[in-house]
Amino acid sequence: MNQFTAMVKARTMEFVRDRATFFWNLLFPILLVFGFSFAFSGNQDTLFKVGEWGTPSGADPFRDFHTIEEIDFISYGKDQSLDELLKKLRMHQLDLVVDYRDKQISYNEESVNAPILQRLYSAELKGSGWKEESVQGAPIRYVDWLVPGVIGMNMLFSCLFGVGFVIVRYRKNGVLKRLKATPVTAMGFVSAQMVSRFIIVLLTSVFVFLGTNLFLHFMMLGSYFNLILLTMLAILCMLSLGLIFAARFKSEELASGILNLISFPMMIFSGVFFSLEGTPPIIQSLSKIFPLTHFIEGARAVMLEGAGLVQILPQIGILGAMTVGFLLAAAFLFQWD
Amino acid sequence: MKPILQIKNLSKSYGNLTAVKGVDLDIPEGICFGLLGPNGAGKTTSIEMMEGILSPDGGEIRFRGKPIDRNFKKKVGIQFQSTALPEFITVRETLELFSAFYPDPRPMEELIELCSLQDILDQDNRKLSGGQRQRMLLALAIIPRPELVFLDEPTTGLDPQSRRNFWDLIQKIKKENTTVLLTTHYMEEAQMLCDRIAIMDHGKILECDTPDSLLDKHFQGVLIRLPAKGGALPPGAELQGDWIHMQTTDLDSSLKKLLAEGHDLTGMGIHKPNLDDLFIKLTGSTLRE
């Protein structure tokens, strides 16, 4: 056995034998997925959502509807194309789209909310020259949307703590010092840690996905190959991020405090549990600095929109660039003691 | 013999505390070299600089005449004064792990035999007793068949039997022409094992020679030890704590003189000077805590 495989093996055994951590890593995301699936199994949206594109020229035939409290009106136009709106409609994020420029309303035939809205709007339209269109798209359940988020979040914690925290612990208790006294290089040690953690996180993610999919049958419009590719890249990226924290800290408490401090905003502002759409622009731009955001975006695109490799290239590019940046920073900062 | 390790003017400070102040040492090949000194003398700091673990503030370390290079760590074995072992893996797995680090590791059976690890092979590292742990750490240090092995207080915490076994083991390693550099607080051990010793205090080497030459240099004859009961000190005697110490080459006449001067000899001890006495003489403190 060579140095490298011996270290990967030892680290992996350590993880598997640390029962508490091991089961927590598997059980937590599974419980979360099932819990949310159960909690949101009803039709969660009692509100009707109408997307309006452009502004009315002349009198607005639907002006009176704006006083109905049960309808949520979202105005688009500057930074979104009509196609994007229609996509949201197909994905059940909107119940009806009003296109003021071409004088047309569109609704999703498969939406539970559509018929009532459509009737309401049609009544206003008789003889006004407006057209009606319908689109199709199966409803996306909250779990379908949530599962990439939960798996991504689990990846994040497992990577940050599994590399960041564990190396700090090794440094504090002297295991690192003992290794420094052998011919093992810092590079060899760190890459062994990364490889071991990579395998662990990839396997747990696949396991959690397959395990919950067995019962929940997630929507999967894209290819599994792309999903796995994106997952592997995201794991690598988060491991590299964890490595930056592993580079210097000597105290486990400090390391875990700081890791928590950064992972919580990541969890909240990467769109794990709720869509960032409609949040203040500052939060949306903030979310772009987190690798998790890009993974979740990409994974949702693959699963829910059937995005191919070309469509997720931006996410792949960003995750790749972040990985390189993090690795360089970690290599620059790393010290044994 | 040509030194395997040469140290010149080595120094190291922590903040404004100078732990090691200009240490010079030559470690001849194939011997057992003992570094002795009271707590805080700077032994660990010095030895860790020689191991390449700590970087010195000044001075020079040469291994076989050359500065320490990348291959140094393949040729030396190291046992730290205190160290952690990887968690959740057993003794056997730890030995396997460390064996993978070296180009020509000692076979597992030999290690187990040498360090008497038979009974603890499948035990988790965290569940070893102090002495079992020391044996395990020593096994890790000799895995690479080192040319030079550094042992920082290897027998602290061992029972007398285990300490004796350890001494046997060191003799065996020496026969393989491995140079041993150890620190210890046990003078008996130094006397037993070490061909040369250096006594260190406050970051400086006070003396460095073979134990016999050092004893010859500092003591003549035998030592008389008397409980101090106040009153005048006999001529040539020193007060050390509650004891009066006296050296003499003519025991007969010294004793007669003490009696004549009216000293009470109850509780008196007479012995040949040993390293303990030398240590106390040089550092003014006792080694054993």
Ligand SMILES: Nc1ncnc2c1ncn2[C@@H]1O[C@H](COP(=O)(O)OP(=O)(O)OP(=O)(O)O)[C@@H](O)[C@H]1O
């Ligand atoms: N990392 C450190 N930071 C600050 N001071 C240190 C550090 N390590 C050692 N010292 C100080 O340097 C001095 C020498 O310490 P060292 O550990 O070398 O002593 P030692 O001779 O090995 O003692 P002992 O017999 O107790 O092991 C001590 O005063 C100690 O407090």
Ligand SMILES: [Mg+2]
């Ligand atoms: Mg020490």
